[in-house]
Amino acid sequence: MQRIQRKSKTRDFHQAKWNEPIIFELHQPGEKGVELPPVNENVALSVGDGTSAIPASMQRKNKPNLPEIGQARVLRHYLRLSQETLGSDFNVEIGQGTCTMKYIPKINELLVRDPKMMELHPLQNEETVQGMLEIFYKLDLCMREISGMDCFSFQPSSGTQALFAMASIVRKYHEQNGEGDKRDEIITTIFSHPSQAATAAVKGYKIITLHPDENGFPDIEKLKAAVSERTAGFVVANPEDTGIFNPKIKEFTDVIHQAGGLCFYDQANANGLLGITRAKEAGFDMCFFNLHKTFAAPHMCGGPATGALGVTAELKEYLPAPTVEYHDGKYSLNNDLAHSIGKVRSFHGVAQTVLRAYAWIRALGAEGLKEVAKIAVLNNNYMYHKVLAIRGASAPYVKGHRLEQVRYSWEQLTQETGVTTEDVTLRMTDFGLHYWTSHHPYIVKQPFTLEPTESYSKEDLDEYIHALEQISKEAYENPEIVKTAPHNSTIHKMDEQDYLDNPDKWCITWRTYLKNTKAYDLVN
């Protein structure tokens, strides 16, 4: 046999395309997806049909208009949809920058499927969940060491919810000190996640947003000008989405503390910092880690997840209850927190994610965690050098090294070829890769944000870089290829805006689609 030659640097990829109908179109009257546990004959004899007890005003008159589909067809439908989804297990997942898409260890998935985890009720007697509480407590101990904070809550179930919990603590803290009404401003930065500003606004705060100086650093002079007796708190990520670390962070927290505010640290992504530097030494009063980012729990299409919230001893009594305690060989739930903000989520949060994070830390140990950070930073700087060499790409602000991610710009490419960062998004799909622009507003013009984490080999990184190089080449030589992408995706380009932004046309459910396309009466 002749040796097969593979010269192309980019992957010859085509995504699965099943052209699967909407599930309602699979309706076959009389088919059945599953058999339910039957009612016992003697129970039925004793109580009758059960539903006659419902007051007439509360009885459902018509059955819900759900489809009837056999089990194998339901399974096949969803398996096909799964194949049309590019999970991180399948690709060099570095294009969703800031999201820390790292390898999800399979052993952890096996562990969370243990019935002694899955089949626990959150209100069981503490004696019967000692193992679960032990995992919560031991992860708390690890998190304390990693951050320098004194106590963690795993109740917040995402970074956004952790940010909301922190803003709630800030409010409660100032109320407790009689300054609740006076301190009504929270300061943040433009390169921080939108949820920092949004959740503080939900808590009733006025938001002051600092823009960076010419080198991309948060500006200490602007901070000094912004603080006053109205300052309630300061929330920031470091490094921010640019991957630039603010070396003056301790000065920032000092300025806020002198003004009487609290400092809370968005460490949703702490991947470049594990074992290197901590929230405590930088002067923060609170921080949170996304267990579904830095700590390798899966993202699950967008949750369930955990924003592990850590505070200093001074703020422990403000945490959402309950916390997990350990005394005399027994783990227990502590609901007795003097200034607790109450609850942000029901019961204890997402226990599976707590277990996954603990397992991941235990698989690495202290040295392993530091290697995670170092290799994430090595990988990022390698990409940084390679991407800057691509025609049309740049990385605004300070030169020199970045930490775990970089916000790049295609501004030059757009000016010279008309190809935008949104066009690149769709073309990257053709190579089996994700690519994300950035959160709005686009302070960096034509942005894209890459975060290679520790999970990818040099060869993996090169594959991603080759795809970017290829697209740059196409943009200069034959931009139509890029502008008409995707070509190898599940679907072709959508006729989007009119159907997504026009209230007369948008269809958020199938029934609305049928009504809007006049098919509703035909089907029903």
Place this chain on the structure above:
Amino acid sequence: MSQKVHPYIPNMVPEVQAEMLKVIGAESIMELYSCIPEELQLKENLELPPALTEYELRRHIEGILNKNTSTKEYVNFLGAGCWQHFIPAVCDEINQRSEFLTAYAGEPYEDHGRFQALFEYQSLLAELVDMDVVNVPTFDWGQAAATSIRMAARITGRKKVLLAKTVAPERSKIIINYGAPTLEFEYVQFDTKSGAMDLEDLKTKLTEDVAALYFENPSYLGFIEAQGQEISKLLKENESLMVVGVDPISLGVLAPPSHYGADIVCGDLQPLGMHMNYSGGQAGFIATHNELKFVNEYPSRLFGIVPTVKEGEYGFGDVAYERTSFAQREKGKESVGTQTALWGITAGVYLALLGPDGMQEVGQTIMQNSQYAVQQLNQIANVSGSHFESPFFKEFIVDFNQTGYTVEQINHRLLDKKIFGGKDLSLEFPEFGQTALFCVTEVHTKEDIDGLVQALKDILAK
């Protein structure tokens, strides 16, 4: 540093590192950290337990988990916001798929399947609640209720919110923390015999600054609130909105709140195919009519169906994205981010499997089993199977006041008989004395219920 290469970190290979550092133009990896001031850099390694290999890790974690006793080993009658239901195997098969498990926030092209599965979830749940708009799921019922209430406040431009006193107290904590300091809350009392809302008290409190009333049906305390229409009429006269929380597994047999005038419906998806997971299975939903004033106030993502340039293809995207905090930061509607998308997909699978007949059947079986349980509990001397005289769905308040025992004592003794008794209500509703909220669903066999009754007889006879 040990030079052992960790399986999760391929570039620990020294030769590869050297090559990469050469490209970067750095001598060492630590040089890349020169931006972090010396005084902020840790001098020592973290103090963490030593690393474990995969086999050691499995032994270690399984050893810890073995200290738990699960609801597979003991018969469970706890509910109160997290419930044990039958879970079709296909639900687990789908939500454990690598593609769905590890996907995140990709675009509608490379994650077409994720978008379609969530659009279908929205559409299936819309049929169950009989409304036209459903969001990509939020964290849990509490968050869904809290957001529904804030939506109502924005729509009406009013600040006062009435909560039924029978709303789950833990859920109220979430709602109140989320509403403060913008909103003011006041409770509406209930009839102590039936649990039903006190309409006279509602009329008194329904002032012109009331944005919305929030109540749950079936209630946290299990009973069915039959006065939906009357409540709705009072609210409409006052131009206030009606927000109703609902257990979706009841909706094969109970009228969805949209049929008795609800403007916004919310609840928890956990009964629709999620394992309890020590509360990791919770997921919230919000549903409304397809009117601009409602759609524009959702903070959540809403996936819509879109044609592509090719006839015969469906595409999907974010409807009215400009509402969100992703687009507008603090000027968007509340905030959006990672919530519980995978449980939305799973709930869709569940509804597709059960279909219209299955949803009706599961509701009916639950009601038969729970009524049987109350009937049998009533046979025990000094025990009242249901504290309220109203009909109930799957939960009911068992009254132990005449037994001379506290719920805590009874539950401890039930534990010895491998039974998790109902949730002790004596702290949340002290006015009921020694009562417990029991939950019976389609998973309970006659033997499970008879076993509970016999165990209680034995305990109380002593």
